[in-house]
Amino acid sequence: MDKTEKKIEISICMGSSCFIRGNNHSIQIINDYIRRHNLEDNILLKGNLCEGMCKLGPNIKINGQTHNGVDPASLEDLLNFYCGKVKR
Amino acid sequence: MNFLNPIFTEKAECQDCYKCVRECPVKAIKVEGGHAEVMKDHCIYCGHCVEVCPVGAKRVREDLARVKQLLKLKEKVIASIAPSFISEYPELRPAQMVCALKKLGFYGVSETALGAQNVSACVAMMLSGEDSGVHISSACPTVVEYIKKYKPELSGYVTKLLSPLLSHCKLLKKLYGDDTGIVFIGPCISKKKEAGAHQNLLDIAITFEDLCRWFEEEGIDPEQMQDTKADVFIPHTAKEGALYPVDGGMIAGIKANCTTKEAAFMTFSGIKNFKDMLNGLNQLNTDSNIFIELLSCEGGCINGPKTKKRSSTVVKRFRVINNAQYPENEIPRKPDVDISADILINAISIRDYADSDIRSVLRSIGKFALKDELNCSGCGYDTCKEFACALLDGKAEKTMCVSYMRKLAQNKANALIKTMPSGVVIVDEKLKIIECNLNFAKIFGKDVEAVFDAKPGMEGAALEKIVPFHNLFKDVLETGKELIGKLVRYKMSVLSASIFSIEPNSIVGAVIQDITVPSVRKEQIIHKTQQVIRKNLATVQKIAYLLGENASETEVILNSITESFLPQHINENGKNNE
Numbered sequence: 001m002d003k004t005e006k007k008i009e010i011s012i013c014m015g016s017s018c019f020i021r022g023n024n025h026s027i028q029i030i031n032d033y034i035r036r037h038n039l040e041d042n043i044l045l046k047g048n049l050c051e052g053m054c055k056l057g058p059n060i061k062i063n064g065q066t067h068n069g070v071d072p073a074s075l076e077d078l079l080n081f082y083c084g085k086v087k088r
Numbered sequence: 089m090n091f092l093n094p095i096f097t098e099k100a101e102c103q104d105c106y107k108c109v110r111e112c113p114v115k116a117i118k119v120e121g122g123h124a125e126v127m128k129d130h131c132i133y134c135g136h137c138v139e140v141c142p143v144g145a146k147r148v149r150e151d152l153a154r155v156k157q158l159l160k161l162k163e164k165v166i167a168s169i170a171p172s173f174i175s176e177y178p179e180l181r182p183a184q185m186v187c188a189l190k191k192l193g194f195y196g197v198s199e200t201a202l203g204a205q206n207v208s209a210c211v212a213m214m215l216s217g218e219d220s221g222v223h224i225s226s227a228c229p230t231v232v233e234y235i236k237k238y239k240p241e242l243s244g245y246v247t248k249l250l251s252p253l254l255s256h257c258k259l260l261k262k263l264y265g266d267d268t269g270i271v272f273i274g275p276c277i278s279k280k281k282e283a284g285a286h287q288n289l290l291d292i293a294i295t296f297e298d299l300c301r302w303f304e305e306e307g308i309d310p311e312q313m314q315d316t317k318a319d320v321f322i323p324h325t326a327k328e329g330a331l332y333p334v335d336g337g338m339i340a341g342i343k344a345n346c347t348t349k350e351a352a353f354m355t356f357s358g359i360k361n362f363k364d365m366l367n368g369l370n371q372l373n374t375d376s377n378i379f380i381e382l383l384s385c386e387g388g389c390i391n392g393p394k395t396k397k398r399s400s401t402v403v404k405r406f407r408v409i410n411n412a413q414y415p416e417n418e419i420p421r422k423p424d425v426d427i428s429a430d431i432l433i434n435a436i437s438i439r440d441y442a443d444s445d446i447r448s449v450l451r452s453i454g455k456f457a458l459k460d461e462l463n464c465s466g467c468g469y470d471t472c473k474e475f476a477c478a479l480l481d482g483k484a485e486k487t488m489c490v491s492y493m494r495k496l497a498q499n500k501a502n503a504l505i506k507t508m509p510s511g512v513v514i515v516d517e518k519l520k521i522i523e524c525n526l527n528f529a530k531i532f533g534k535d536v537e538a539v540f541d542a543k544p545g546m547e548g549a550a551l552e553k554i555v556p557f558h559n560l561f562k563d564v565l566e567t568g569k570e571l572i573g574k575l576v577r578y579k580m581s582v583l584s585a586s587i588f589s590i591e592p593n594s595i596v597g598a599v600i601q602d603i604t605v606p607s608v609r610k611e612q613i614i615h616k617t618q619q620v621i622r623k624n625l626a627t628v629q630k631i632a633y634l635l636g637e638n639a640s641e642t643e644v645i646l647n648s649i650t651e652s653f654l655p656q657h658i659n660e661n662g663k664n665n666e
Contacts, residue, residue, distance in 0.1 A: 067157065073092065074154045080287065081161050 007044045008082050011061040015050025018057040026060065026075055033079050042083065092149045093128040094280035095138060101145035106488060108137040108146060109468025113359045114238060117468070118483040127483065130436055132233040133278035134359055134384050135393030148277050148394070151292050152302055155271050158291055159193040162269035165291075167194045168256050170274030171201040171326065172333035172390045174411045175404035176296050180310055187319040188310035189273075192302060195264075200272065201326030203256025204341065208329065209421040210249050211379065212345035220377045222369070223247050223351075227338055229278040230384035231362060232431065239366050240435035245380075250427040252332060253279060257289040258425045263323055273299050275333075275392025278384070295394035328419065330412040333389035334405050337412075338381045345420040351377035358386035441480050449476040453492040466490035511600040514590060517565055519551040519558055522595065531583065531602050560587055561596055568592045581605065 010030060012023055027045075034043050053059050056068035060075070062082050070078065104122040109115065116130030117137065126137065126146070138146040159165050167189050177185060186197045207227065214223065224245045226232050232251070235243050250258065257270050272279050272293040279293035294302075303310060328344050331337030335357040343353070356362045362382045372378070385391045390404040450472060455461050461472035467488035469475040478484035487493055505512050511528030515521055529540035532554050540546055551558045557576045564571060570588035577583075581604035590597045 067160075069153060070157075071153050073149070073151065074157045077154050077157060077291070078161070 008042055009044045009046070009061075009063055011046050011048045013049075013051065013053075013057065013059045013061075014047040015054065015057075017050070017054035018059055022058040022071060023060070025072060026058065026070065029072055029075055030079065033076070033083075037083065039083060093126060093131070094133055094149050094277055094284070095126050095131060095135065096147055096149065097123060097125050098145045098147055099123045099125075101143050103143055103145070104488075105142060106466070106468035107140055107142060109484075109488075110465060111136055111140045112468075113363065114234070115469070115474075115478065115483075119485050119488060122485070122487070130237065132230050132237065132384075133281045134230045135277035136359070138277065139393055148295065148297075149280060150298060151280065151294050152298050154292050155294060155302075156193075158269045158271065162267065164195040164264055164267070165193070165269035165271060166260055166264065166322070167197045168200045168203075168253065168260065168270055168272045168290075169197055170253075170272070170276070170333065170389060171199060171204070171330040171408065171411070172275050172388075172392065172395065172404075173273070173296070174330070175333070175390045175407045176275065176395055177310065178403075178407060181315070182321065182325075183315035183319045184310050184313040186321060187313040187315040188303065188308055190319065191308055191313075192306060194271070195268075196322040198256065198260060198322050199326040199330070200253050200256045200274065201329030201332060202323075203250075203254070203259060204252035204329035204332040204338070205326060205421060206255045206259065206329075206424055206427060207249055207252045208338065208341035209345050209423045210427060211247060211342050212420065213423065214247065214249075215342070215346060215351045215377055215379060220375060221245070222372065223377070223379045225338060225379070225381045226429075226431070227251050227332065227381070228383045229276070229282045230359075231382040233278065233281070234359075234363075234384075235366070236431060236434045237436045240433045242366060242369060243431050243433050245369075246431045248428055248430060250429045251282065252329070253282065254286055254289050254429075255425065255427040257286075258427060261289065262425055275385075275389055275395040277393050296396070297394045327413045327415050331408060333392075334408050335381065335383050335388040337388065337408070339379065340412075342379065344414055351379050353379050353381070355381045355383075357383040357388055359384055361386075439477075439481065441477055445480060446473060446476045449479050453479075453486050453489045454495055455492075462491055464491065508599070511602075512597065513551070513555075513600070514595060514597040515551050515561060517594045519561060519565075521546050521549045521551055521554075523547065528600060531578075531600055557585070560585065561598065564589060564596045565593060575603070578602075 012027060012030070013019075014023065027047075030043075030045055034040055034045070048061070051059070051066075053066070053068065058070055060067050060070045060078070062078065067078060102123045104119070104124070106119070106124070108124050109117045109119065113134065113136065114130060114132055116127045116132070118125045118127050124145075135148070138148055169185070169189070173180075173185060174182075189197045204227070211223070211225075222245045224231075224235070224242070224247065226247045226249050229251060232246060235246055249255070253272055253274075260270055261268055269291045270289070271291060272283065273296065274293070275296055276293070277295065283290045283293040328341045331340050336355045339353045339355060356365045362384070365380070365382075383389065385393070387401045387405070390408060391401065450456075450461065453472075453476075455472055463471045465471075467475050467484065467490070469478055469484070472489075475484060475489065479486065505523065505525045508525060509527065511525065511531045513521060513524040513528045523545050524540070526537075526540055526544075529536045529546070536554055539549065543549075551561060555561075556578065560571060560574065560576070563569075564587045568589050570586070572586045572588075574585050574587070575582055576585055581602050584601045584603045585598055586600075587596055587598040589595070
């Protein structure tokens with residue numbers, strides 16, 4: 001991979017509401033995804049504290065764009081959307 | 089894909105009735121811990137289990153959240169709507185549907201039937217080509233899945249073409265760009281699997297049911313839509329492809345495109361029908377062209393598992409047939425995109441078990457001889473042998489066998505009742521004995537015991553004639569309240585009776601103990617001990633008496649001897665006494 005290419009930054013909300021509503025599993029899913037597609041160098045995974053959007057959670061931010069109500073199935077779609085090109 | 093299978097079981101709801109096992113055409117259900125689970129490698133996604141599950145524990149994955157997300161992620165998302173929508177929403181004009189879907193956020197709405205027309209054109213070309221033989225339609229994903237998994241030897245017959253849906257996706261991507269998102273809306277569950285397997289063509293598949301819920305959530309009533317001239321199907325409306333959702337519709341479409349009359353066309357719909365047909369296919373011995381249209385749902389997609397109601401076929405059919413057109417200037421068509429595809433075999437290995445293995449499993453469920461094999465299919469499998477194989481496969485549990493479980497329960501109960509030290513009796517609502525044990529008979533005397541000997545269990549005997557306190561039983565039957573340790577007098581003894589409901593208001597049981605029996609024994613012991621004491625005392629007295637008598641006699645004799653030697657006696661008889 002080209003070193004100059006920007007990493008995909010995934011920030012997953014670890015506030016208690018998002019955590020309990022699915023983000024606890026989502027970390028696992030993202031990590032699995034990274035491992036399955038060898039994306040260790042392309043994805044920067046980090047956590048953030050509550051940003052006050054609990055009502056819309058669980059929330060995951062990718063490249064600064066917040067995505068609300070991310071369940072395991074839509075998370076896979078999200079990752080495919082952002083990583084689709086890198087994956088290939 | 090590591091998320092949910094398109095069909096899954098809500099475990100907490102599943103109540104182990106085995107109806108899904110019984111109804112599943114490929115027995116792709118695994119029972120574990122009393123819960124049925126869809127085996128995704130074996131499943132052909134016909135959706136039958138979802139339909140028959142009496143408690144609604146079989147669920148279809150809901151993908152609405154994913155669709156909503158897709159609408160946010162991608163600029164252009166096109167809805168590919170199945171031609172069966174015409175029978176699913178009979179009150180709706182197509183333009184209203186387009187308008188409503190656009191309101192949900194779709195860029196445009198296109199008919200899956202366009203892909204079908206392309207498939208028809210390709211099949212027609214294929215049939216007029218040199219490659220003659222048997223051709224099986226690849227349109228129905230469940231059929232293709234079945235052949236791939238269970239009839240891999242026939243997979244060569246399946247036309248090497250994409251399904252109408254994927255063909256449509258390819259067309260849309262060609263027309264609107266590779267980045268276009270595509271969501272299929274139709275009556276089919278199997279399409280969800282197709283979407284998962286072809287993510288590059290089709291993003292998500294949802295059902296008509298999902299769509300209705302979505303409309304409701306958003307407060308959209310499609311029937312109230314004021315459509316405009318812009319609300320038309322893109323890129324254009326479908327014509328003869330709209331016939332695909334009824335059985336025979338595909339063939340009609342192909343025939344319209346076909347210049348040759350050499351092929352024999354056949355249609356089979358419904359899983360049982362097409363399974364039977366495939367089983368007999370190898371008997372067919374011919375070189376001529378045969379085209380077989382197979383659809384998993386009886387009557388075609390208009391009766392798909394996620395249509396509102398799977399009936400009134402004639403009305404639905406009429407609507408579909410009425411909707412299709414055969415424009416003379418367009419037919420015969422030329423294929424618009426290349427839709428050649430390979431069918432990847434994914435055969436399920438079906439293990440053959442040795443006869444001895446099967447027999448030993450059968451023995452473990454109490455089936456020792458052929459006559460024990462009831463083949464009642466209570467477990468969901470047609471025969472006991474099939475069930476034994478499923479046990480060996482590890483997808484079934486012994487507890488699924490009803491006759492085995494009944495026997496086991498009965499044996500347990502029998503052993504308990506028989507060995508219980510108290511009297512046990514179970515009666516029905518007419519106070520007729522269902523079962524009792526020997527101890528019960530013994531409590532109520534020699535006559536009852538004799539009856540018990542003649543007929544162990546005394547089934548059918550009237551409780552009134554045996555037990556004087558049968559009113560207590562009646563009370564428990566009526567009120568359902570149990571009596572514990574109730575003391576009743578019976579002849580010379582006191583009985584302690586505990587009467588309880590087994591089936592409220594219809595079967596009661598009682599445990600009866602003669603509590604006087606042990607105290608009678610105690611008295612006897614006391615009595616015997618006292619006897620011993622008395623006898624002992626008597627003997628001692630006797631010995632003492634004899635001793636005393638002996639002593640006094642001895643005293644008398646010795647006294648008489650002593651007296652005879654006294655001095656006065658000597659004085660009287662001689663002079664030297666003083």
